[in-house]
Amino acid sequence: MARGKRKWPHIRREVLRTLERLRKRDLIRVIWIDASLTRNVHTERRIPNGVIGTYKHTPGFFIGVYEDERYHEPHILISVEDTDSTVQDVQSMPLAIVMKITILQEVVSKIQEKEVVLVTIPSLKIKRAERIIEFSDGEEKVLLEKTVKNGVLIEARSRGKH
DSSP states (O other): OOTTOOSSTTSOHHHHHHHHHOOTTOEEEEEEEEOOOOSSOOTTSOOOHHHHOEEEEEEEEEEEEEEOTTTOOEEEEEEEEESSSSOEEEEEEEGGGEEEEEEHHHHHHHHHHTTOOEEEOTTOOOSOOSEEEEOTTSOEEEEEEEEEETTEEEEEEEEEEO
């Protein structure tokens, strides 16, 4: 691609930069804007953002970027569920509606660099989970409780999925 000239000028620069770094099967999260239908909206009043913007967060494994045959618009394809090694459920999103792509392996690496302690407690019953952390080797841990000092997570109690 020539300097200063972009192949897809209508795609966000941040999204294009992230796409350049992606490899097949990278675990990612795509934030994108979806179309929506809201019934009984009073259009003579201020229309709330919930009617206008429908923001989706979709995690999955990166498959690639493909252009559709009719309009030649680039779409990002991610695997959202594997049935076996060859059959997958695939989510396709036009790149024009993608706002951000986060490479989740990098997020986990940054958390690990900050010396987060994840303790596996297999007998603990989950009452309220803070969030699920997925590691690049496929292991998942449910974050139950966290200790934060100066905005940095320093300790976490969790239950792992083995």
